[in-house]
Amino acid sequence: MKVIAALGRLWLVPVVLVAWEVVTRAAEQPFFPPPSAVLARMYEMWFSGPPSRLLLTDGALADLGPSLARLFSGWLLTAVVGVAAGIAIGCSPRLSDYVNPLIQFGRAVPPPLLVPFFLALLKLGTPAQLATIVFGVIWPILLNTVDGARTVDRQHLETARIFGFSSVQRLWRVVLPSALPKIFAGLRLALSLALILMVIAEIFAGTDGIGYRLLYTQRSYLYPDMWGCIVLLGVLGYLLNSAFLLVERRVLAWHRGARRTT
Amino acid sequence: MLTITDLVHSYGPHRVLGGVSLSVAEGELVSVVGPSGCGKSTLLRSVAGLLKPSGGRIMLAGRPVERTPDDLAIVFQDYSRSLFPWMSAANNVALPLRRKGLDRRRRREAAMSALDQVGLADAGAKYPWEMSGGMQQRVSIARALAYRPSLLLMDEPFGSVDAQTREDLEDLVLNVCAHHGMTILLITHDIDESVYVGDRVVVLTRSPAVVAADLETRLGRSRDQIATRQLDAFVRLRAEVGRLVRGGHTTEPTSVLEKQ
Numbered sequence: 001m002k003v004i005a006a007l008g009r010l011w012l013v014p015v016v017l018v019a020w021e022v023v024t025r026a027a028e029q030p031f032f033p034p035p036s037a038v039l040a041r042m043y044e045m046w047f048s049g050p051p052s053r054l055l056l057t058d059g060a061l062a063d064l065g066p067s068l069a070r071l072f073s074g075w076l077l078t079a080v081v082g083v084a085a086g087i088a089i090g091c092s093p094r095l096s097d098y099v100n101p102l103i104q105f106g107r108a109v110p111p112p113l114l115v116p117f118f119l120a121l122l123k124l125g126t127p128a129q130l131a132t133i134v135f136g137v138i139w140p141i142l143l144n145t146v147d148g149a150r151t152v153d154r155q156h157l158e159t160a161r162i163f164g165f166s167s168v169q170r171l172w173r174v175v176l177p178s179a180l181p182k183i184f185a186g187l188r189l190a191l192s193l194a195l196i197l198m199v200i201a202e203i204f205a206g207t208d209g210i211g212y213r214l215l216y217t218q219r220s221y222l223y224p225d226m227w228g229c230i231v232l233l234g235v236l237g238y239l240l241n242s243a244f245l246l247v248e249r250r251v252l253a254w255h256r257g258a259r260r261t262t
Numbered sequence: 263m264l265t266i267t268d269l270v271h272s273y274g275p276h277r278v279l280g281g282v283s284l285s286v287a288e289g290e291l292v293s294v295v296g297p298s299g300c301g302k303s304t305l306l307r308s309v310a311g312l313l314k315p316s317g318g319r320i321m322l323a324g325r326p327v328e329r330t331p332d333d334l335a336i337v338f339q340d341y342s343r344s345l346f347p348w349m350s351a352a353n354n355v356a357l358p359l360r361r362k363g364l365d366r367r368r369r370r371e372a373a374m375s376a377l378d379q380v381g382l383a384d385a386g387a388k389y390p391w392e393m394s395g396g397m398q399q400r401v402s403i404a405r406a407l408a409y410r411p412s413l414l415l416m417d418e419p420f421g422s423v424d425a426q427t428r429e430d431l432e433d434l435v436l437n438v439c440a441h442h443g444m445t446i447l448l449i450t451h452d453i454d455e456s457v458y459v460g461d462r463v464v465v466l467t468r469s470p471a472v473v474a475a476d477l478e479t480r481l482g483r484s485r486d487q488i489a490t491r492q493l494d495a496f497v498r499l500r501a502e503v504g505r506l507v508r509g510g511h512t513t514e515p516t517s518v519l520e521k522q
Contacts, residue, residue: 155343158312162336163358163409173357177348258347258391 033224042228067198067209070126074133075194079187082138086145086183087175096146103142111136111197115204129201136197137190144186148179181255184248191244195237210236263288263445264309264413269318270470271304278304279315280470286413291439291446295456296466296474297507302449305471306417309447310336323412331413335406339418341398345390345405351377352386355405362409376408377401379441380434396427400434407438416448420455429487432459440483453504457496458485465506474506 017035024034046060056064089096114135118128152175160170202211210229217225249256264286271279278301286292296302307313309320311330320327322334335358338344345354356373364372377386380400390398399419406414416435420428436459439446450456456463457479465474479499481490490496 153343155338155340156346158310159336159338159344159346161312161330162310162334163405164330164332164361165358166361169357169360173349174346177346180348254348254389254391257389260391 030221031223033227037224038227038231041224042231045225045228046232062208063210063213066126067202067211070129070133070201070209071194071198074130074198075137075187075191077130078134078138078190078194079141081134082141082186082190083145083183086142087149087171087179089142090146090149090179091171091175096150103139106135107139107143112200112204115201119205124205125207128205129198132201132205133194133197137193140189140193141183141186144182144189145179148182149175151182152178181252184252188241188244188248191240192237195233195240199233263290263323264447265319265321266305266309267319267321269305269308269315269320271301271308271313271315271317277470279308279318280472281318282466282471282473284464284473284476286445286447288445289443290461291436291444291448291459292462292464293448293450293456293460294464294466295450295453295503295507296471297468297509298451300466300469301471302451302466303417305466306336306415306447306449309413310334310415333410333412334415335409335411335413336415336417337399337402337406337419339421341395341402341422342390344402345398347390350387350389351382351393351401351404354390354401355408358405358409372408373404376404379407379438380404394427395423396431399423399427399431403431403434403438407442407444410442412445414444414446416446418450419448420452421450428455433485433487435459436483436485453507454491454500457481457500457503458487458490463499463503465503468509475503477503 021034021036024032046057046063047055049055049057049060053061089099111132115128115132118131118135122128122131156174156178157170160174165173198209199211199214202209203215206212206215210233214226214229214233217223217229266282266284269279269282270277282301282305284292284294294302294305304313304315308315309322309327311327311334322331325331345351346357349357352370352373355376356369359369359372374383374386377383380403382397382400382404385393385397385401390401393401399422403419419435420431423431432455435446435448438444448456448459460479463475463477463479465477466472467474477499479495481493481496
């Protein structure tokens with residue numbers, strides 16, 4: 001029943017696809033290939049490999065591999081740095097007063113604008129791309145963690161004090177878990193930002209990856225291939241978000257439970 | 263065990279404690295009652311070292327309280343904000359025991375035994391939000407029990423539960439107090455409760471609060487929700503505390519007796 005209900009909600013997707021197919025076929029514009037042609041190219045480029053490799057072709061590994069590696073390493077690195085710094089800032093009002101203007105300035109700078117700077121400063125390729133991703137996605141993680149660490153329930157902190165928790169215990173057992181719902185909200189936002197910045201970094205400063213492939217196909221007038229890249233990125237974003245929500249639901253089960261009852 | 267001398271505290275220009283003096287002997291359960299807003303919680307927070315009073319002295323086990331004392335536990339009124347919702351009941355009880363130097367297994371055993379004593383032997387794996395308010399407050403009490411404090415502070419511990427649960431919890435506290443020889447300072451605004459659970463009842467006046475009376479209940483340690491409340495001694499004491507809380511004097515009014 002649940003499956004049927006879920007499928008029932010998805011009816012708009014095939015409708016849009018069919019409409020798109022009909023319109024693009026009728027228009028016969030080279031810039032707008034019909035979705036069937038795009039899917040066919042996607043299959044040829046990426047998903048016609050041997051079953052032992054989950055049908056992935058060499059092209060898929062060459063395009064997706066470096067991109068995903070950049071995305072995840074950039075995101076994880078930022079998560080560690082952002083959460084650690086955010087907890088420190090959130091726990092210390094004085095530190096917060098000092099760095100707040102810097103944070104406000106830093107997050108107001110649109111991250112793609114820094115690509116030329118990172119290119120001048122760092123090597124073309126992965127270092128400049130990682131710097132772009134880290135600089136762009138750190139803000140939601142940092143700000144949410146600061147907020148989470150700052151708004152720990154006073155009575156939870158007093159309980160920790162009464163029972164003589166060490167500062168490590170207070171951090172790991174009280175402050176971090178309290179801040180976790182907000183940290184996860186920041187991480188999720190950061191994940192979708194990381195995907196965007198990965199593509200931008202690859203377009204500006206890339207020699208491989210999906211972003212680079214996108215630019216290459218556009219310059220070579222391979223429009224079905226270009227559309228294939230766009231669709232692949234959309235699907236990737238959707239899958240990443242779904243996977244993240246799955247993890248979040250497990251880690252924050254207590255939070256959902258507690259919110260339901262109070 | 264605990265001696266409070268001339269405790270004064272002001273929030274800005276507003277003086278809440280106007281010189282409170284009281285003492286609690288070892289193994290005693292003293293209830294502090296007073297009109298709402300009279301500074302009961304301020305008194306308790308000062309004893310817990312959560313608040314630095316403007317003046318006066320608090321001695322616990324012969325040492326002045328300057329920061330939070332080492333072996334003191336507290337049961338707050340608002341259990342939902344005192345227990346950690348990201349931990350099971352057993353972990354909530356076991357976590358403070360780390361500083362006692364117990365290993366993981368012994369902490370676990372102590373937590374289970376404390377949960378057993380409050381009648382929650384099977385609820386160790388449950389999370390606070392899976393429990394009723396009364397159960398959560400029992401976990402809170404179990405956490406304090408397992409910690410074996412020399413002084414247990416209770417801040418309106420039964421203020422947020424329904425009447426039936428409240429009676430159960432009152433008896434639970436009387437039980438564990440007798441069983442462990444625990445020293446307890448309990449704060450309440452409920453006159454009936456202050457008399458029912460206390461060995462002594464300390465009545466505070468309106469703020470700036472001073473001690474209006476310090477009365478021994480003399481009801482014995484074994485009490486019963488129905489029978490004890492019918493005793494003459496209980497009824498008389500409750501009436502007296504009631505008058506004091508409303509700002510009257512300790513003198514026995516004679517009107518009721520004269521009419522008979």
